[in-house]
Amino acid sequence: MGYAFTSSDVAFLRSSAGVAALAEVDALPFTDSSRLHDVGVARKLLGASFAPVVETVLLRRRAVSKLDCSAGWLFTDDALQQATASAVARHRAARFVGRDVHDVTCSIGADLFALSAVAARCVGSDLDPVRLAMARNNVPGQLVVQADALRPVSRAGAVTADPARRDSSGRRKWHPQDFVPPLDELSSIYSGVDLAVKCAPGIDFAVAPWADEIELVSLDGAVREACLWTRGLATPGVSRRATVMHGSSSWTITDGEPDDCLVAPPGQWIIDPDGAVVRAGLVRHYAARHGLWQLDERIAYLSGDVAPAGIRAFRVLEHGHYTEKSLKSLLSTRGVGRLEILVRGLDIDPNTLRKRLKLSGPDEATVVLTRIGSKPVMVLCQAERT
Template identity: 90%
Template sequence: MGYAFTPADVAFLRSGAGAAALAEVDALPFSDASRLHDVGVARKLLGESFAPVVETVLLRRRAVSKLDSSGSWLFTDDALQQATASAVARHRASRFAGRDVHDVTCSIGADLFALSAVASRCIGSDLDPVRLAMARNNVPGQLVVQADALRPVSRAGAVTADPARRDSSGRRKWHPADFVPPLDELAEVYAGVDLAVKCAPGLDFAVAPWADEIEVVSLDGAVREACLWTRGLATPGVSRRATVLHGGASWSVTDAEPDDCPVAAPGAWLIDPDGAVVRAGLVRHYAARHGLWQLDERIAYLSGSEPPPGIRAFRVLEHGHYTEKSLKSLLRARGIGRLEILVRGLDVDPNTLRKRLKLAGSLERTVVLTRIGSRPFFVLCEAERT
């Protein structure tokens, strides 16, 4: 859960004395071996103030891989976990360029920071006084007020929200009531303005019929979020979009593109589409764009004679009917001792299977286990970056 910051903690951290304490504690390594010792040193140096200072130093170090320019930011543990990665926040903010925008769930200000760089004017609001105080530190110069997201307090023509997620009891898919505030209530309250709602990519999109465009975004291979766009923020003629952010570059595919995609046996290459493409239901559109085909119309693996550029693709070495016994024999014959196992459409646990295969050899390869029709199928590959 992390340390429970108070408004007094935030006031201290923002003061000159707090800045000096943060600099002093930040000089400590806090490695796995030294952590207990370093916490003791901080306690001796700062007395009762040590806990928020130590927590802030550790959170800032964690934030480096997620947020830009966060070296002077303040966080809670939960807020940092929920904060939008900077690259994703910048991408989403780009649709608000030149607009007056209200971030009605601004938390510690990660999205507000990105908006402030492109919007004509922006305002942030939240109910949590601690997170609001942190947002004022993190996004100086922007108006931040305490307000309920379901009770509009501005006349901004564009609104963005990032509802918190409740405990969904381990469900893989999220529903509107799993969010605070609930998604359907947000849509009702802001029915007269352009609205963008960030939500978990596991949301059942069918329960958000009010969204004019659903965009699923991945960052460096990991699916990060879905954004529900309405009215003037949505792209005309597009209801689903997958956006892939990688290495400072980006590309998108939408359902406005052709989806003519044949089904055929594996060719020279096997392609596992980015998770955003799969989650957005745009595998066939992606395949049509790049001249690829599906192995099975219900499975997301694709094949082709040439893979799209800039992705991790798999050169096909051998393929056929899958049984554990035959795969074990094949791997032994090829001298494969390290094996990446990818599974889609079969009830196979890669870690359990890998142990049973008793690999021995010097080569490293990838095996894809899937099904074609009702038949279990394997594709033995060599992974390459194209």
């Protein structure tokens, strides 16, 4: 849960004394071995003010890998966890270029910051006074007000929301009616405006029949979010989209593209599509775009004789019927001592299996364990960057 910041803490951290204290404590290393000592030093330096200062220094260091402009920002632990990564926030903000936008759950301002760079005008609101004070620090010059997301206080024609998905104890909420604010109430209140709602990528999309377009976004191999778009923010003719971002590059695929692909045995390559593609239900569309085929129509692994450029793909060495005994024999024959195990469609725990295989040898490989129909199949591969 982290330290429970108060409005007084935020006021101190924004003061000249607080800024000086943050700089002084930031000079401490806070490594695993020095943390207890460094906390003690901070306590001696700052007395009762040490806790919010230490927490802020540590949160800023964590934020560096997620947010571009975190050096002078203020956070709470849970707000940082839910904050949108800067690259994803910029991607989402691009649909609001030139619009008047209201971020009705602005929290500490991560999305508001991205919106402020492209929107004609934007306003942020939240119920939490501490997070609002942090947002005013993080996004200076933008209007930030205290308001309930379910009681509109602006006339903006575009609204964005990121409902809280954890309770007061930090436990994750899985049911959209338990989100704060609830998903259906958001969609009802803002049915007359263009709405974007950020959700966890694991959400059951059937609970949002009002969404005109559902976009899954991955960043550097991890699926980060689902965004539910309505009305003028949605793309005509598209109901599902996957956007894949790696560093400064990105690509997208939608259900508006062809999805005709064959089902056939393994070819020269196995391709494991990005998680955003899989979660968006666009595996066949991805296969059709790249001339690939499915191993089984219900399994997300694809195969082909030419791998798409710029991905981590798996060159096929051997494949056949899977049993643990046959796999162990194959790995022993090939001298595989380091093995990556990928599984879909079979009830196999890779870590447990790896221990039982008793690997030894100088080489490394990847094995794909899946099924074709009801038949368990193993495909031994060499991972390569195409």
